[in-house]
Amino acid sequence: MKTLIPTQVNVQVSPSSVMVNGYFYIVDLGEHVRPRYHHVGINGVCTCVLGRNCPAVNDVRQYLADGGKRANRPPYGYYPVPPAKCPVCGQEVQYDASLSSRHRGAGWQCVAGGKSHYWQNRARISATRQRLAQQGKVV
Ligand SMILES: [Zn+2]
Numbered sequence: 523m524k525t526l527i528p529t530q531v532n533v534q535v536s537p538s539s540v541m542v543n544g545y546f547y548i549v550d551l552g553e554h555v556r557p558r559y560h561h562v563g564i565n566g567v568c569t570c571v572l573g574r575n576c577p578a579v580n581d582v583r584q585y586l587a588d589g590g591k592r593a594n595r596p597p598y599g600y601y602p603v604p605p606a607k608c609p610v611c612g613q614e615v616q617y618d619a620s621l622s623s624r625h626r627g628a629g630w631q632c633v634a635g636g637k638s639h640y641w642q643n644r645a646r647i648s649a650t651r652q653r654l655a656q657q658g659k660v661v
């Protein structure tokens with residue numbers, strides 16, 4: 523006698539169509555949306571023209587609130603995307619390609635302090651790195 527094993531359809535019910543890819547969240551907004559896939563950075567800004575106003579940003583927020591897996595944290599001092607706020611004064615920042623580098627990541631300028639806040643932050647990162655190195659910690 524043959525026992526019929528019911529075909530188990532394992533439907534993974536995910537809270538939303540968000541996937542983690544490195545330092546980014548990839549959001550599938552559905553086939554009728556162009557572009558369909560949106561890349562949201564850990565700063566809560568989408569790489570599409572809508573930036574932080576993109577609906578994909580809300581999807582990521584909901585996904586994280588539902589306990590979704592977080593994107594990788596970049597190494598200390600490395601910015602895969604500009605920070606959500608200026609680390610020096612908390613104002614908005616704007617991407618600046620001329621300050622980007624392979625080691626520092628995405629360059630940015632502060633709307634209040636310009637490039638000087640970028641360099642102040644870099645100096646702070648270097649100082650922290652040095653202090654940790656003196657304590658025998660590698661970052
Ligand atoms: Zn988007």
Ligand SMILES: [Zn+2]
Binds near residue numbers: 608609610632633634
């Ligand atoms: Zn600033």
